[in-house]
Amino acid sequence: MQTQLTLTQEIEINDGLDKFLLEEILLIVQNSDILALVSYWGHQKLKIDEADEQFFKRVFLSINALIKANALKRNYGRIENILINEIEKDPSIKKSNIDILFNKVDALVLAEGFFSQIKSALDLLAQSLKPIFGIEFHTWERKKELSGQRIVDALSNNLNKDLKQHALPLINLINIHSKYLTKIIIHRDSSIHYGKLTKVQGFRYSVSHKKVIPPLILINKGESAYLHDYLNEVLKYIADFIQEFIITLLSNLLPDMKIAKRIDNTWGWVTNGVKSKK
Numbered sequence: 001m002q003t004q005l006t007l008t009q010e011i012e013i014n015d016g017l018d019k020f021l022l023e024e025i026l027l028i029v030q031n032s033d034i035l036a037l038v039s040y041w042g043h044q045k046l047k048i049d050e051a052d053e054q055f056f057k058r059v060f061l062s063i064n065a066l067i068k069a070n071a072l073k074r075n076y077g078r079i080e081n082i083l084i085n086e087i088e089k090d091p092s093i094k095k096s097n098i099d100i101l102f103n104k105v106d107a108l109v110l111a112e113g114f115f116s117q118i119k120s121a122l123d124l125l126a127q128s129l130k131p132i133f134g135i136e137f138h139t140w141e142r143k144k145e146l147s148g149q150r151i152v153d154a155l156s157n158n159l160n161k162d163l164k165q166h167a168l169p170l171i172n173l174i175n176i177h178s179k180y181l182t183k184i185i186i187h188r189d190s191s192i193h194y195g196k197l198t199k200v201q202g203f204r205y206s207v208s209h210k211k212v213i214p215p216l217i218l219i220n221k222g223e224s225a226y227l228h229d230y231l232n233e234v235l236k237y238i239a240d241f242i243q244e245f246i247i248t249l250l251s252n253l254l255p256d257m258k259i260a261k262r263i264d265n266t267w268g269w270v271t272n273g274v275k276s277k278k
Contacts, residue, residue, distance in 0.1 A: 017070050017235060025243045026063045028259060028267045029056050034250060041253055042131050045163065051131035058128035059246065062121045066239060069117035073231045076110040080228055083107055083203060084212045093205045102203040107215070112197055114231055115188035118238055122181070125242060126151055132249060133163055140185070147182040148174045169252045170245070177241055183219060184234055200227060 013019050029035065035052040042051020083104045087093070093100060122140035129151070130136045135158055141150035152174050155167045190198040199218040206213050215227040225233070251258040262268040 011064070011067055014074065015070070017239065018067060021063050021066050021070070021239060025239065025246065026060065028243070028246055028250070029059045031267055033268060034259070037250070037253060038131065046131070046134045048131060048134075054131040055128055058124050062124035062128070062242065065117045065121035065124060066235070066242070069114050069121065069235055069238075072110050072114040072117065073228075073235055076107060076114065076231060077228055079107050079110065080214055084214065087203055087205060087212045090205075096205070097207060099207055100205045101201065102205070102212075104203055108197060108200065108202065111200065111215075111227060111231065112188075112191040114234075115184070115191060115197075118234060119185055119188040121238060121242065122147075122185075125245060129155075129249075132253075133159060133167060135159070140181075142182070142185070145182065146178045147185045148178050152178075166252050169248050173244060173248050180237065181241070184238070187217070 011018070011022060013022060035056060038055050039050070039052035042048045042054075048054075083102075083106070087102050090102075119140070123138070126137040126140045126148075133155065135154050137151055137154070140148055142148070152171050155164070155171050159167055187197055187199060190196070197217070201216045201218075203215060204213040205211075216224050217227045217230050218224050219230065247259045256271060258270040259267060260270040
């Protein structure tokens, strides 16, 4: 029987953020040494097989969701400029003496998709904890209005003494970021539950400024930002958080061993402050 040839295609790198996601996050776990540790850990601590495959798959899918979010952000930026030019040619603005709002679905649906992919990335990150701690999470769960609080509670209350000591740095990390993450997830929830981003103002033609103002998003009471700028901010924040999440998780499985960049720019171990030269 002939062996079937299977072709695989790498994810295309379109900008610096894609490069960061693939080379500064995904390569942390796309590493035989690190996956070997996860496999050993799963077998020794939880008596499960293929912990490395389960862990890698969830992290890969989480990064893939961020790649999609980044594509949606880029497409939003392109269409925002196109729509501003269209509105500036709209005859209605020449006759108006009051500001006019334009609800451009083609742009706002991209923003809604962006926040959905961000939430998917966090959900998949939560699922990556099962082969490490043996607790199954389906989503980045909220409790008492804080995103990720159910994960914190489960890791704090449902692990034995041995496993809990390895989880404490991760618990602290989630607690530090939970308020900001909650602000982000609220936008995704509004598009799911109300069919639109409720805190976003569409394109506005300003009579006093004689120009079109791009969409604004309400972040907190009294705090707003241009939607395009906020998408950039959110994506960078989530990418940095996921990288820190993975490094914190893996760096606390073995004593005195941390994840860091090797001399050749690949990811590996730091033992007692000395980087592996491999």
